[in-house]
Amino acid sequence: EVQLVESGGALVQPGGSLRLSCAASGFIFDRHGMNWVRQAPGKGLEWIAHISDKSLSIYYADSVKGRFTISRDNARNSVSLQMNSLRVEDTAIYYCARDNYWASDYWGRGTMVTVSS
Amino acid sequence: QSALTQPPSVSGSPGQSVAISCTGTRSDVGRYNHVSWYQQPPGSAPRLLIVEVSRRPSGVPDRFSGSKSGNTASLTISGLQPEDEADYYCSSFTDTTTWVFGGGTKVTVL
Numbered sequence: 001e002v003q004l005v006e007s008g009g010a011l012v013q014p015g016g017s018l019r020l021s022c023a024a025s026g027f028i029f030d031r032h033g034m035n036w037v038r039q040a041p042g043k044g045l046e047w048i049a050h051i052s053d054k055s056l057s058i059y060y061a062d063s064v065k066g067r068f069t070i071s072r073d074n075a076r077n078s079v080s081l082q083m084n085s086l087r088v089e090d091t092a093i094y095y096c097a098r099d100n101y102w103a104s105d106y107w108g109r110g111t112m113v114t115v116s117s
Numbered sequence: 118q119s120a121l122t123q124p125p126s127v128s129g130s131p132g133q134s135v136a137i138s139c140t141g142t143r144s145d146v147g148r149y150n151h152v153s154w155y156q157q158p159p160g161s162a163p164r165l166l167i168v169e170v171s172r173r174p175s176g177v178p179d180r181f182s183g184s185k186s187g188n189t190a191s192l193t194i195s196g197l198q199p200e201d202e203a204d205y206y207c208s209s210f211t212d213t214t215t216w217v218f219g220g221g222t223k224v225t226v227l
């Protein structure tokens with residue numbers, strides 16, 4: 001059974017940093033790209049980052065480019081999102097999702113990030 | 118990258134069919150068949166319903182179907198059931214190697 005479990009969400013002040021992690025199991029991790037998708041309270045889904053299976057291709061949404069960094073450790077079956085210079089508008093549930101045929105076919109339950117003073 | 122355009126809400130009675138449109142541009146929906154649809158019940162994570170415009174992953178009921186014409190993709194729910202009440206999102210790969218979601222459509226079963 002495919003499982004994705006996010007962790008690391010917290011309350012952080014504007015300008016602060018946070019690192020999210022996603023532990024994957026139930027599939028061959030290094031054969032799939034991974035995505036991070038977020039959802040602000042009461043709002044829709046927003047794709048924010050993608051990393052390919054071997055980390056050769058990395059893409060970001062304009063809203064986080066230069067502030068967030070996605071990475072993965074295939075030996076540990078995990079993907080991370082380093083978030084710097086956090087803004088109030090980054091407040092959201094952050095989902096980790098497996099990429100398959102340019103879609104996110106499995107999702108974690110998400111981790112909540114709140115940016116507030 | 119601007120969000121894809123979806124109607125905010127659609128509704129139907131049990132057994133009826135409803136369709137949700139998803140309008141993009143020649144840079145995303147119109148250019149690629151990498152269009153997917155997701156269902157998100159309240160308080161839950163999204164679930165993949167349709168991949169590559171019209172393909173249903175294993176376990177998705179066949180009352181969900183997808184199509185595309187030009188810059189607009191559509192999700193049709195045939196034989197609406199109470200458990201179909203949820204938010205639905207479309208998504209497309211884009212020519213700037215990013216992904217974009219629609220704003221979401223709330224489906225209400227009357």
